[in-house]
Amino acid sequence: MAPAPRVETNEIKSSALELIGNTPLVALDRLHPGPGRILAKCEFMNPGGSIKDRSSLYMINAALRNGELKPGNPILEVTSGNQGCGLAVVAAVKDHPLTIYMSAGNSEQRAIQMEACGAKCIRVPQVEGVYGKVTYADVQAAEEECLKTVEKTGHFLVNQFYNEANVQAHYEMTGPEIWRQTGGHVDAFVATAGTSGTFSGTSKYLKEKNPALKAYIVEPEGAEVIAGKPVWKACHKLQGSGYGVVPALFKYDVMDGTLSVSDEEAVQYKRLLGVKEGLYVGYTSGANVAAAVKLLQAGCLPEHAWVVTMLNDTGLKYSPTPDEVKSDDS
Template sequence: MNTINLIGNTPLVQLQHYSTDKVRIYAKLEMYNPGGSVKDRLGKYLIERAVERGLLRRGGQLVEATAGNTGIGLALVATQYNIQCVIFAPEGFSEEKIEIMRALGATIYRTPKAEGMLGARRAAQDYAVQTGAYYTNQFETDDNPAAYKETLAQELLRELPTMKYFVAGAGSGGTFSGVSEVIQAQGVKSVVVEPPGSILSGGSKRKHDTEGIGVEEWPPFLDKAWIERVEVVPDEVAFRHVRELAKHEGMLVGSSSGAALEGALRVAGRIEQGDIAVVFPDGSDRYMSKRIFQYGGF
């Protein structure tokens, strides 16, 4: 067994503090993947499919635009294929993620914060054209949702057959799309979570402090029919839940997990009974430089 065989089959844990006898909330703890996030699943899938199709060779080079977790997942898997991983990341995101990618052998180029992820995507695409590197293109490839159709969706259906609602944030939109497409055939409803400044709810894009989620343009693989509801969660609410999850559940999670919990709690407040599954994408350890537990002056 090697490291990438440890990706997936993460724990599903009932949140005791937030559940009731009739409405139970279960969290999928994706920080237990070897690279520490749900995006390990994506990194593994993107590289394996590209190698199978002859688009990427062992000893080759890939390039991607990412704020961190997808880059970590790609870099982690790339080590097993002797592939050089090149990442374009906007300034302003967690420095811990950047250092982890470097530790895994990735080459990092920073792009202007003001240009956001769209600027990083343009830079990655230009690099691919200029060098011949394989552009994994997480924001547009159908392999993104496919990674979760084949892994996370199947795990949730197996582990929580009583699931009535699925709640997840959207960054690239792949996790939400892939899982929702599969589980809605089983009658499960899906709720997507985003911070203010993300565009799924119809607002305009702007800065937010919740990392890992937030959409600048509609993902091409996200079908609006899969969205039962969009929940917009303010940064201060997401970070408050981060502190409360540590205190009440002993879970050390990132701010996107705090936002996802708020989405699940809103669902719980609208239904009389049923089981809710929520994705906690990563842990708090990679946001300590952002003072994740002190956000808002705490």
């Protein structure tokens, strides 16, 4: 029998790059029955398992467009891991060698993931924190190692903390997606900040669409520098955010306030997302949702406000400690 003729459909993605973005928005109505509503972007559904796929795609495309990166040439970056996993997706599809410098304190699942996509991951010993808790000094140690290689080789450094294409990814993708998915009904946006690309780009777009929208940064308790407080707890569980320095890409004019979340609250809401919503996510996702609940309970928004936040990455990227798995969520 002759094979059936091939029919082109738009159901086939041409590569993993087309799987980046357009993540679903899910209502957390079981975890927070009201008043008000929390809607969360499922960033763990990106092919690299986190929100950082978006900026990976934008930063590489921008560098190829402006000639900083030539097709097929090597790429270097320092990361808490998720940027490395996202870059590994992009580098695999576009066929670039990729070397990632990451603190040994960041979860080893991320190193395994990026190496499975063909990247090399150099895990730099910690100078201050402990495994699972990475401080700014630890990131600086990884950065120092990476910069030595940049100096020696002249290879392209992505530079996520200073790269405006990082912010642009969220201004052109995340913000418009939220606006479309909510039908323009969004009263507040809540997000943690590492580079602050997510917060700065998304908030800028949403505020342009609705100047009355309120945008809040989520900071780990004890490292609330955007709130203007001194750092007394550099070591916390919110890997990838809250480095205790105001990020260079952060824009104060698109922020209305800050919300502080303790490790215990992040763990509690990480667990609640699993047991009440069936969503297995990481610590900053737990922190975002804890902060959204606090915001709705604070009474500073209209009673039936919709708060949008981000489920930044999958829980599969971490090794929770046994006490966390059993923790009581009552």
